[in-house]
Amino acid sequence: MLSQAHRKGKHEITNDGTSNLKETSGSFTCKCDKTLHISSNWVQLSKGQRSQSAHVHPTNVFGSLIHLRTDVNSVTNWNTPLVWEGTFDPVVIDAIYKKMDPRVAVVVFAVGKYTCFLKGFLESGEKHFLIDFRVTYYIFTDNEKDVPKVELGKGRKISVVTVPSANRWQDVVLGRMKWATITIDKQIRNEADYLFMMDIDSVFHNRFGAESLSQLSAVLHRGNYKVLKTNFPYERRAKSRAYIPLDEGDYYYTAAVWGGYLEDIFIHIFRFMKNLFTSYLQYFEYLLYNKPTKVLSPEYLWSDYDQIPADIKVVRISQLIKDYKKVRPNGGR
Numbered sequence: 630m631l632s633q634a635h636r637k638g639k640h641e642i643t644n645d646g647t648s649n650l651k652e653t654s655g656s657f658t659c660k661c662d663k664t665l666h667i668s669s670n671w672v673q674l675s676k677g678q679r680s681q682s683a684h685v686h687p688t689n690v691f692g693s694l695i696h697l698r699t700d701v702n703s704v705t706n707w708n709t710p711l712v713w714e715g716t717f718d719p720v721v722i723d724a725i726y727k728k729m730d731p732r733v734a735v736v737v738f739a740v741g742k743y744t745c746f747l748k749g750f751l752e753s754g755e756k757h758f759l760i761d762f763r764v765t766y767y768i769f770t771d772n773e774k775d776v777p778k779v780e781l782g783k784g785r786k787i788s789v790v791t792v793p794s795a796n797r798w799q800d801v802v803l804g805r806m807k808w809a810t811i812t813i814d815k816q817i818r819n820e821a822d823y824l825f826m827m828d829i830d831s832v833f834h835n836r837f838g839a840e841s842l843s844q845l846s847a848v849l850h851r852g853n854y855k856v857l858k859t860n861f862p863y864e865r866r867a868k869s870r871a872y873i874p875l876d877e878g879d880y881y882y883t884a885a886v887w888g889g890y891l892e893d894i895f896i897h898i899f900r901f902m903k904n905l906f907t908s909y910l911q912y913f914e915y916l917l918y919n920k921p922t923k924v925l926s927p928e929y930l931w932s933d934y935d936q937i938p939a940d941i942k943v944v945r946i947s948q949l950i951k952d953y954k955k956v957r958p959n960g961g962r
């Protein structure tokens with residue numbers, strides 16, 4: 630059963646359903662000097678692979694399962710994938726991305742007492758995060774000694790980046806963009822194709838795989854994904870720099886997990902917006918006018934503080950409950 634796009638051949642087949650030029654042209658050039666053709670032949674591959682499993686599910690050109698999940702939207706109103714468990718075939722998706730064998734950088738900060746979160750984050754990441762892909766965790770810390778020795782899978786690395794200590798947690802949270810920009814430019818740009826920025830105070834519980842990769846990926850905030858957009862807690866004062874009019878704004882995203890093509894987000898986000906997240910609201914503004922090419926459901930960042938509702942079939946990462954007074958240098962929130 631071939632869809633319309635299949636019949637038309639490779640030109641409409643993208644590796645992740647984005648409308649990005651690099652991908653719609655059917656090829657993708659990695660910094661690793663390989664040009665990878667994402668063409669209809671992956672359908673062959675996926676057929677072979679899936680025939681080994683007991684359940685064969687029909688998938689569309691994006692590797693999405695066709696008949697499952699009618700309780701959630703699996704596409705945004707600007708036609709990019711909205712990723713939920715049960716809307717993609719993990720085997721197909723992995724096979725598509727494995728062809729380009731991308732190098733993925735994960736940038737995390739562990740300054741001051743936040744080094745206590747490293748072990749849980751890294752150990753669980755090694756069980757669930759982009760397994761069988763090339764991953765480097767860039768750990769920005771003021772305390773290299775406290776970076777735990779964690780057993781890493783093949784092709785996976787840890788790279789420690791030293792940053793100054795901070796007296797105020799605000800300086801770390803806001804300083805992340807500035808410090809990351811310097812090291813991305815100096816080092817990471819030569820070492821990775823995709824980059825994720827993540828909070829460290831969280832643990833992986835289930836697959837967080839290649840379905841998360843795209844030009845610009847953002848995660849729906851668990852607290853607002855069922856809320857009408859007129860009720861999003863955006864800046865509504867018209868005079869504010871971060872003002873978003875009532876009829877605008879697609880989704881309310883979290884700033885604790887996001888990512889994309891390294892070069893692209895370096896040029897558009899890091900290099901020109903070193904202080905993007907000085908205001909969380911500027912992040913929304915950016916995503917409003919530069920729409921994500923992949924939206925990830927709140928499965929991609931849940932929280933141990935919250936009950937798990939019926940539409941969340943899988944929690945992939947969850948934010949830990951923490952004692953803010955204990956872990957932050959100046960306490961408080």
Ligand SMILES: CC(=O)N[C@H]1[C@@H](OP(=O)(O)OP(=O)(O)OC[C@H]2O[C@@H](n3ccc(=O)[nH]c3=O)[C@H](O)[C@@H]2O)O[C@H](CO)[C@H](O)[C@@H]1O
Nearest residue numbers: 738739740741743798801802828829830883884885957958
């Ligand atoms: C899940 C979520 O909505 N996260 C947001 C929320 O997180 P949180 O309240 O969870 O913020 P947080 O304490 O996790 O701080 C964000 C991150 O900064 C780093 N860090 C922070 C303080 C410090 O002393 N040392 C250190 O390394 C660490 O990587 C941490 O994960 O609010 C923050 C600002 O208040 C940021 O907007 C976070 O993205």
Ligand SMILES: [Mn+2]
Nearest residue numbers: 828829830885
């Ligand atoms: Mn956090």
